[in-house]
Amino acid sequence: MNVFSFSLTPFGENGWLATLSGGDMVARALAANAAADVLRNSSGVTDAVAGVESLILRFRPEEMTTGDAKKKLEDALRQSTSKTPASAPAIDIPVCYGGEYGPDFERLCEKLSLAPDQFIALHSSQVYRVLTVGFAPGFAYLGPLPPALQTGRLSTPRAHVPSGSVGVAGAMTGVYALASPGGWPLIGRTPKKLFDPHGAAPFIFTSGAAVRFVPIDEDAFKALEANPV
Numbered sequence: 001m002n003v004f005s006f007s008l009t010p011f012g013e014n015g016w017l018a019t020l021s022g023g024d025m026v027a028r029a030l031a032a033n034a035a036a037d038v039l040r041n042s043s044g045v046t047d048a049v050a051g052v053e054s055l056i057l058r059f060r061p062e063e064m065t066t067g068d069a070k071k072k073l074e075d076a077l078r079q080s081t082s083k084t085p086a087s088a089p090a091i092d093i094p095v096c097y098g099g100e101y102g103p104d105f106e107r108l109c110e111k112l113s114l115a116p117d118q119f120i121a122l123h124s125s126q127v128y129r130v131l132t133v134g135f136a137p138g139f140a141y142l143g144p145l146p147p148a149l150q151t152g153r154l155s156t157p158r159a160h161v162p163s164g165s166v167g168v169a170g171a172m173t174g175v176y177a178l179a180s181p182g183g184w185p186l187i188g189r190t191p192k193k194l195f196d197p198h199g200a201a202p203f204i205f206t207s208g209a210a211v212r213f214v215p216i217d218e219d220a221f222k223a224l225e226a227n228p229v
């Protein structure tokens with residue numbers, strides 16, 4: 001099991017920020033999310049927000065002291081686990097790369113000195129883990145991204161990114177479950193239904209889930225778009 005450490009600093013008047021280090025990206029992210037799940041059900045806690053390598057705890061001062069809140073956060077992190085069931089199947093996400101679906105794809109291929117087929121093969125060659133979900137409803141941060149595909153964010157974010165868009169930034173790849181503004185370079189888009197407002201779990205992505213990208217062409221995209229699953 002990956003070993004990680006953490007440091008705590010005050011976060012406003014009624015909060016603590018835990019910053020995780022050591023281990024690997026997946027271990028840190030899943031530990032932060034597991035601890036957040038525990039904390040959200042704790043008396044006196046108003047919110048617990050997990051990031052890829054951080055966790056924020058907010059608490060009610062009339063129900064617990066600052067010291068008690070700090071200890072609760074420490075205990076949750078020490079007890080958290082980064083394990084998920086080994087038998088959990090990967091979620092297949094069909095992706096049409098480049099063109100109108102990935103407006104930054106060709107530029108990134110040139111920047112990273114990769115042929116389009118090489119880029120696609122690298123991006124779709126591994127199973128990713130959902131590190132955390134946030135920034136916008138249902139947005140999935142997945143990793144780790146192969147080093148050869150890592151790049152920076154856009155200098156100017158887009159005001160509108162279509163739902164289903166797949167982007168890359170730093171050591172992660174991400175999927176926009178809903179249309180929103182965004183600053184990640186876009187490499188493709190999926191026609192898969194990522195949000196069901198009537199479902200028991202409206203969004204398809206949850207922390208720790210395994211995800212695999214499956215390349216498709218434009219004809220397959222349009223067929224799946226017409227009959228989403």
